[in-house]
Amino acid sequence: MAAPRRVLEREPIQVVEYAVPEQSQAAYFAQRVVESVIAIVALVITAPIMAVLTAIVRAGTRGPALFWQTRVGKNKQLFKFVKYRTLFTDAREKFPELYRYKYTGEQLRNLRFKVMRDPRVTPQGEWLRKSTLDELPNFWNVLRGDMALVGPRPEIPEMLPYYRGEMQLKFKVRPGITGLAQISGRGRLGFYETVQYDIEYVKNRSFRLDMGILFLTVYKIVTRDGAF
Numbered sequence: 475m476a477a478p479r480r481v482l483e484r485e486p487i488q489v490v491e492y493a494v495p496e497q498s499q500a501a502y503f504a505q506r507v508v509e510s511v512i513a514i515v516a517l518v519i520t521a522p523i524m525a526v527l528t529a530i531v532r533a534g535t536r537g538p539a540l541f542w543q544t545r546v547g548k549n550k551q552l553f554k555f556v557k558y559r560t561l562f563t564d565a566r567e568k569f570p571e572l573y574r575y576k577y578t579g580e581q582l583r584n585l586r587f588k589v590m591r592d593p594r595v596t597p598q599g600e601w602l603r604k605s606t607l608d609e610l611p612n613f614w615n616v617l618r619g620d621m622a623l624v625g626p627r628p629e630i631p632e633m634l635p636y637y638r639g640e641m642q643l644k645f646k647v648r649p650g651i652t653g654l655a656q657i658s659g660r661g662r663l664g665f666y667e668t669v670q671y672d673i674e675y676v677k678n679r680s681f682r683l684d685m686g687i688l689f690l691t692v693y694k695i696v697t698r699d700g701a702f
Contacts, residue, residue, distance in 0.1 A: 494643060506619060520610050534598035541558065543630070555628055568594075606695045609651065616651065621648055647675075652691040654687060
């Protein structure tokens with residue numbers, strides 16, 4: 475399995491178009507069929523679990539059970555990403571400083587989106603995140619074709635200005651429910667480290683790599699490695 479050759483330490487200043495071989499139509503069609511079948515099966519099998527989770531989220535704090543957010547997909551196309559709500563509904567009003575997304579170079583080098591003891595996270599949300607059950611609705615995005623099973627984690631539009639040069643490779647493929655970054659540190663990784671893993675995935679993606687990532691994802695979920 476490919477491992478990063480280096481870790482980005484500063485924002486690249488070059489703006490270059492990097493070519494990534496596109497899948498053939500036949501390969502893409504076959505992948506979409508497999509993904510759709512897996513997504514449907516996953517949604518059907520986990521429907522009872524999601525019904526319970528929906529009740530838990532709604533009973534725990536005020537607000538909807540599902541959280542919808544605009545994310546960046548392949549070729550920087552925007553789509554509606556869905557997961558279980560793990561934050562208080564008034565988190566943006568209470569903690570506006572966590573939603574400014576304005577960083578200096580030094581701040582970006584040390585940036586981690588998931589922090590320990592995040593004050594925005596609900597008691598139920600903390601448990602959902604550690605168990606990864608908050609991401610079960612992601613299979614809906616896979617069924618729609620917005621996401622793949624394996625790929626870079628979908629970015630938020632506010633972070634696009636910080637992607638330069640080779641970092642743009644992340645948006646050459648569909649984002650995934652899991653990926654190389656998720657099995658290589660997950661919440662422990664910084665912004666540049668995560669992007670570097672995403673770049674390595676795009677450069678080396680293959681059926682074998684995807685299968686390896688999926689198997690390791692199950693192990694990481696069970697052991698809760700990097701989840702908080």
